[in-house]
Amino acid sequence: MNFYSINPTTEQTVAEFTAHTPPEVRQMLSAAAAAQGLWARRSLIERVRRIDGLADVLERRRQEGARTITQEMGKPLAQALAEVDKCAGVCRYMASIAPTVLADESVDAGFRHSRVVYEPLGLVLSIMPWNFPLWQFFRFAAPALLAGNGVLLKHAPSTMGSGLFAESVCLEAGLPAGLVTSLLIDVPEVESVIADPAVAAVTFTGSTGGGRAVAQVAARHIKPVVLELGGSDAYIVLADADLDVAVSACVAGRLLNAGQSCIGAKRFIVHASLHDAFVARVAESFDAAVVGSPLDPDTQVGPLARQDLRDTLLDQVRRALDAGARCVTKRTLADVPSKGWFVPPMLLVDVHEDNPAFREELFGPVASVTTFTTEEQAIALANNTDFGLGNAVFSRDASAALRIAAQLQSGTVFINDFVRSHAALPFGGVKASGYGRELGRWGMLEFVNVKNITIG
Known part of the structure; x- marks a missing residue:
């Protein structure tokens, strides 16, 4: 099976991608899990440094990223450049708040000592749409990576090139190979990835119908999910x-x-x-x-x-x-x-x-x-x-x-202004627009294990 990126301005095919086979996907999940284990053992200071470096790479390759967006989904180039810049900005902001948000907390609960720590969940599968093909990924990925998680990306079939660009900038920034992995798979293969024991959680951005289907699969396997769905x-x-x-x-x-x-x-x-x-x-x-x-x-x-x-x-x-x-x-x-x-x-x-x-x-x-x-x-x-x-x-x-x-x-x-997202503010909805939050300290805490350690 192949995926095609078709330029919506010219109606011409600009790229063709061969889908990963089930054995390839299993091998990639295994490699991603190993990379996540290594990444989680790195100090928070080192993870912050790498995500700051990721912002540098995004800024350096902003023209390439913007042209990929424009070719694949038709966004005016000026807006595509702004999207790449916003990705770099969310990386820098999240890196700046991570030492505070993820710091251990002492709690006075009447025991000798009680401490709350924030640990990574593991691999998080992100299922992303085509309309903001880099921003919607990096607004999730930056805090998830800072918390010590690994990231799997299943992008929309029409914007696979944007997904591979995201993976390549993460590698260039020095993140371990496999830590950010773009899976070239279609909708029918998503259920088996969610079900895989290596996957700890899921985030989905897209239609309400798609979010409902993802939530049902995640619920069957008792895995947390964040849904950012449609709006009116x-x-x-x-x-x-x-x-x-x-x-x-x-x-x-x-x-x-x-x-x-x-x-x-x-x-x-x-x-x-x-x-x-x-x-x-x-x-x-x-x-x-x-x-x-x-x-x-x-x-x-x-x-x-x-x-x-x-x-x-x-x-x-x-x-x-x-x-x-x-x-x-x-x-x-x-x-x-x-x-x-x-x-x-x-x-x-x-x-x-x-x-x-x-x-x-x-x-x-x-x-x-x-x-x-x-x-x-x-x-x-x-x-x-x-x-x-x-x-x-x-x-x-x-x-x-x-x-x-x-x-x-x-x-x-x-x-007195139009609605938009900002790195420092929580983003998400209610009703059929989904649940969970992205961005700010609230988004950083979506994919962590909030662990209580108490000495009696």
Whole structure:
């Protein structure tokens, strides 16, 4: 079996990868387990030094990494460069906090002495998607490695090259061979890897359906799992919002990465008094966004990563229009490049709660607008979704925004800005958006054994 990386701009195959056979996978797991044992015995100071060095390698090879991303999934090169830089940044940040977060703790429990230590679990299998093919791996891998774990990477079939790039920079940074191993396997082989005694835990980033399947397998083998799944983030624009701030954030939050982001701004919930002005300005910005080759420095919106993703999005738009929504942006498919999997930014209005554009996650440059008149109605609309990843609130009244934020069912709420992840802040969701946390000290403690050692 082979995997193919297909450039979504040219529709041409850029690389072909031969899948690992089951015997090869077993051999790789054995080598990874041995490497992890050696790595866990290294001092934390040495592990910190190596992960700091990994940041250096990422910075040195940022052009190569960014071009790999752009070729495989179509992200504008400037955004791909920013992704590689963010990977280097998370390595440096996690290395800086590891000595504090992973330090032994003495606890006064009435015994002669009680101590809490943080030990690695072993090998952690990471199952990663295509939309941020390096960032989503390194935000997990940096803290997991610092804690003494080994890392297995099963990447999306369309971004295997990004997975091999990640493995190569880890080797160049001096991490033991096998400690970070990219497995070229497809979905049917994942269950046997999770079941393997060498694998201690799993992390999955992707769809809710995929996360459910992974969680079921992990549960059968009693292995911990972190799930970072889909989202349908609602951005609430209150009547007193600064319209300049709200429009800028909503446009940026929806068009980044051609809208292919779990924390993208998907549902705009706007006070009725601002509806017309908000819609006019967002539609104008959507129509003005430069759609084209990701190698063109002026491009703001590249292609979708695969043809099936474009087909799914266009079907969702069709069903939304059939259900009564209206598209107020001007461009059609005829106005974007015919070669490649491009979709023009679209803004849908008259979207009610039963509309597919409200109910489903739109993974592309399409946003919906729903109006409200009361604060309670806005909160109910935002929470009326299976997902619970992120939200944003726009208001000049900080106390009102904070009051609403406290009632939103999500893992993250931004006020007067668009939602994004940060190395120092916990990232994850509730409901169908998953469980567990990545990033910050919270992410570093997901894959450790918190051991109590007490002298009576």
